[in-house]
Amino acid sequence: MSKENCEKKFKRIYAQYVDEIYQYVFLRTGINVGIAEDLTQEIFLDVFKGLSRFKGLCSERTWVYKITKNKVNDFYRKQYRHLEPIPLEDDLTVEISDPKQDMDTLVEKTFSSADIIDCLNQLPEHYKLVLLLKYIDDRSVKEIATITNKSPKAVENILLRARAGFIKVYQTLKAEEIR
Known part of the structure; x- marks a missing residue:
């Protein structure tokens, strides 16, 4: 493929998928505009570099998403490697371990609310990442273990501590709204 054809093809792919890829990355990187923009730029740089090697064995969209998922997984690994757990021992942790409570459902419901960004941004980064992997990216514990x-x-x-922290922040936020 000539350089000119490669550039035209890249421009078309970029225009077609940039918004979709950005949204995907944004939701999976802690809802952080700067990180999402940087990662999206890196993804499309990889797309451009690999365009001449793309054989068409799958759709362009599938190929672009494969690059995206690999970049996001790399992001998770890099972010998680530098974080240390913060002990969270209080009444909420004991409550969460109560099998009668369905915390997964509570966390999932909360993820759909507008307060999610505020709650996530108040958590330590490694808690935010595992919650995003589990509830936004729908990863299993085994997959999260591999990534981290x-x-x-x-x-x-x-995940237990992250849920407890999330719920604590959420409860505090709701209590403040009532006042």
Whole structure:
């Protein structure tokens, strides 16, 4: 493929998918505009670099999303590698371990509200990442463990603390709204 044809094809792919890819990345990187913009730029740089090697064995959209998912996974790994867990021991942690409560449902419902961004942004970064992986990206504990280089048991514990932290922030936010 000539350089001119490659550039035309890239411009078409970019125009067709940039908004969709940006939204995908935005939701999976902590709802952070700067990170989403940078990562989207890196994704399309990889698309441009790999365009001459694209054989057409799948659709362009599938190919672009494969690059995107790999970049997002790399982002998760880099972010998570530098974070340390923060102990969260209080009454809320004990409540969460109560099997009668369905915290997954509460967290999922809360994710659909407008307060999600505020709640997530108040959490430590590694809690935010595991919650995004679990509830936005719909990853299993085993997949999260692979991405974060942790054991599944460690991921379960981190998710437990992350949910507790999220719920605590959410409850505080709602209590402030009532006042």
